[in-house]
Amino acid sequence: MSTPAPAPASGYGAPSPVYPPAQQYAYGQPPGFPPPTVGKGAAGRAVLWAVVGAVAASALWAAGILLLGPLDDRADLAGYRAKANLCSSVDYSALRTEYTEQDSSPTHNSLKHKAIDQSSCSISLKTGSSSSYADAYLSVEMDLHKKTDPAPEFTAVWSQYDQRYQDYEVQKVSGFGDEAYLVTEDTTSGTGTSGSRAVTLAVRDGWMTYQMSWSVYTSSYETTTPPEVSEVSRWVKTDTRSTLENLRSD
Template sequence: MSTPAQQPNPYQQPAYPQQYGTPAPNPYLQQPFPAPGGTGGKRIPGWLLAVTGAVVASAVWATTLFVTGVFDREGAAAPAKPGFGGYEYEANLCGAAPLNAFRGRYSLAGADSRYTSQQEGLDQSYCHRDLKDLQATEKDGETVFVRTSAEWHRAGDPSAEFASSYWAYRDKTTDKSRYRYQPAPIDNLGDEAFLVTEYRGEGKDTVGSMLLAVRSGWFTFEMEWTWYGGGPDSKVERPDEKDLKDWLIRDTTEALAALKQKG
């Protein structure tokens, strides 16, 4: 008896043939990112490179400013260091300013008066000397003196206010005042210098005092000649205005040279 041929099962899934070699790629697997470099990658925009370079340069510059002390740690500008133009502190300002130019007309009368002070923000030295006019007698009743002062400003630069403080003398001259003040800049002395002349009398045309002020860096210096007295019977004429200016300039120059030589 013959065996009938086996019929195929209509519900059986067909078998996949076995494959060899490289498997087919998985369409759902995420592809790796391309390696950096090479000509296939995207170029960084030029503007981004420029911005990045500027940021780096700014950081380097800021670090330099911190290290050198131009800015403090809070980012504020570091305070400037005082510079005194080479003029050293001197407690005996009378010794530094002997008034040799004035001594052609005057002699020293009595002992000098001086004081000195050294503080955290300001050093000061002061000298006052009474003078006797060699052309006058006791009956003439004159009072003449020269004061000298020097200041070493440690807490702030005086340059911003120096000129204004002497131009301000013009505002002291009014119709009701007994004095007239005339300030004027002087060349070839320090960083800047001013001469202030005070006029008195009915016509406000007689010199009563003359002040010379000099600034060099954070150092300031003043020398002032002042005259009082001379009653109606006095026959002594006061020094010529040009002579007073010359004496002040010469004696101030000598005093400044002594203060600088000291250093």
């Protein structure tokens, strides 16, 4: 029996449904809002200082210094930003060496909270326009941990992934953030016509965690066998590198 693609570990799972958008001008006054009238004497000065404080607070909100709650003093988001639509930042150009047909309607989800921001994207991969269904699947997730350092749990989950699933192999890789692991699976037979293959690259950069996962059941390929795990691993590394650059610059 084939083993399914890596299921997201607890703490790094798929985000909850999209969080409702914040109301416009939720913090501070909207542009052009007239200042309050300030009286004379001590009472007037008190009102004046209140106005000055409100203006200063509004400026801080506008500059993004204050969030839904203050970040933990230790939080290191490494320059990454939360994405309402992560798919717009995902680059899978290397994978399109095999999957030439671009998904016109990938799905995405996001959650924004004072403790964590999560974004995910799911893309159907097709080798060509003749494919009736997806030949393989790509999923990407980025989590910004704003209150708790994810390093210990990240290391435990990904470095020992093969303890939970016997068909998986784990390799620590360099060149991606502070810590990264390549997790692969291949249960195909000698002919490559049955079984499954999967590749996941998990990256931690500061308090940001990220995964790019490719998975396929060989029976879903219409005319050919799927690419080798070693080849897909190279593509996933290339696409992860460019995607992470996009997530820091967008």
